[in-house]
Amino acid sequence: MSYDFYTKHNYSDSTTIGGVTMPNVFTKAGDIPYVDGSGVLTLATPEFTAGPSSATVINTIPVFADTTGRLLEDTSATISPEGKLNVANLGVGLLNYPAIDGSVDSALVSDGAGNLSLQKIFTKGPESSTATAIPVFSDITGKVLQDSSVTIDSAGKLVANDLAVGALSYPSVDSTAGSLLATDGSGHISFVSPIQPSIVYGSLSTVQNSNLGVGDHVKVNLQNYSYGTSVSLDSTTAYSNAANVDSLGRFKVSPNGSYLLECKMPLITLEDHNSTFTIQWYNADDGSVLGAPLVYTGTGTNVIFYGFPFLQGFITTTSAEVRVECRITANNGLTEINTCYVNVINLNQL
Numbered sequence: 001m002s003y004d005f006y007t008k009h010n011y012s013d014s015t016t017i018g019g020v021t022m023p024n025v026f027t028k029a030g031d032i033p034y035v036d037g038s039g040v041l042t043l044a045t046p047e048f049t050a051g052p053s054s055a056t057v058i059n060t061i062p063v064f065a066d067t068t069g070r071l072l073e074d075t076s077a078t079i080s081p082e083g084k085l086n087v088a089n090l091g092v093g094l095l096n097y098p099a100i101d102g103s104v105d106s107a108l109v110s111d112g113a114g115n116l117s118l119q120k121i122f123t124k125g126p127e128s129s130t131a132t133a134i135p136v137f138s139d140i141t142g143k144v145l146q147d148s149s150v151t152i153d154s155a156g157k158l159v160a161n162d163l164a165v166g167a168l169s170y171p172s173v174d175s176t177a178g179s180l181l182a183t184d185g186s187g188h189i190s191f192v193s194p195i196q197p198s199i200v201y202g203s204l205s206t207v208q209n210s211n212l213g214v215g216d217h218v219k220v221n222l223q224n225y226s227y228g229t230s231v232s233l234d235s236t237t238a239y240s241n242a243a244n245v246d247s248l249g250r251f252k253v254s255p256n257g258s259y260l261l262e263c264k265m266p267l268i269t270l271e272d273h274n275s276t277f278t279i280q281w282y283n284a285d286d287g288s289v290l291g292a293p294l295v296y297t298g299t300g301t302n303v304i305f306y307g308f309p310f311l312q313g314f315i316t317t318t319s320a321e322v323r324v325e326c327r328i329t330a331n332n333g334l335t336e337i338n339t340c341y342v343n344v345i346n347l348n349q350l
Contacts, residue, residue, distance in 0.1 A: 198228025198346040208337040215241050217325035219249040220342045230254035230346045244285045250325045251344045258347045261313040263326040267338035270298040275333020281313030284323040290315050
């Protein structure tokens with residue numbers, strides 16, 4: 001037999017339907033009835049987890065929406081059907097990984113504070129290189145290399161097309177045998193021919209027994225030896241003691257040089273043992289003295305006196321050629337210059 005009935009109000013401490021006792025206490029919203037297995041139905045929080053009403057994107061990974069463990073909500077992280085995990089940011093423990101890519105060949109670098117970033121730290125060489133070539137950076141990043149034309153072989157020999165050390169450049173091609181390296185004063189080293197000394201050794205071919213007064217000079221007329229072009233002996237012009245003119249016995253020295261002047265008189269003739277004379281090197285153009293004078297005094301008792309007066313002087317020229325002479329500046333008894341040697345040497349070319 002069956003019964004259908006409707007109860008509008010049924011107040012009781014418990015209600016039993018069949019063998020199941022219905023719940024009689026209100027708990028909280030969202031609770032659902034559970035059977036305890038012994039015929040008692042109670043309201044309790046459901047043991048399954050409820051998802052949101054809709055998901056933002058298919059394959060989105062859900063997370064718990066509260067601390068009950070029974071409610072899920074959407075995130076922006078997804079897992080594709082192929083198993084690809086895609087997240088906006090990634091942290092593993094205390095380490096944060098970058099979310100955007102870097103340039104080619106970048107590497108993960110830590111900042112020491114728990115953050116990784118992609119940076120260019122490795123230097124990349126060319127696809128191919130010349131054996132023993134020295135690489136150079138191809139841009140300002142310091143991370144890309146390229147070949148250079150400079151090589152170092154296994155024996156340590158460095159070969160370069162050109163060489164500069166600081167502001168000084170060196171030649172790249174050889175010169176003739178015996179050439180020297182010299183600077184031009186403007187940062188360039190180049191090969192030059194070796195500087196040859198310029199020397200003139202002169203002497204008297206005959207005894208000088210005239211033109212021995214004050215203001216006269218030794219009439220050197222024989223060129224025994226000559227080398228170079230910066231010194232020359234006038235052995236042909238008529239003798240003159242006038243200033244600033246060519247004259248027999250005068251030497252010409254070139255500009256921009258330093259010169260040693262020597263006058264040696266191994267044999268002279270004096271009137272008596274009290275005779276004396278003075279010689280002095282002079283600039284024959286402007287009359288200026290060159291060095292100290294030599295005062296010679298006879299000490300013998302014979303009319304013919306053998307002595308060896310030796311006088312040196314120096315001159316440094318600037319922008320013009322200069323005539324020089326060994327001049328007699330005082331004479332009291334010198335009657336002859338029997339033998340005399342005069343040498344002029346360019347000191348810059350030794």
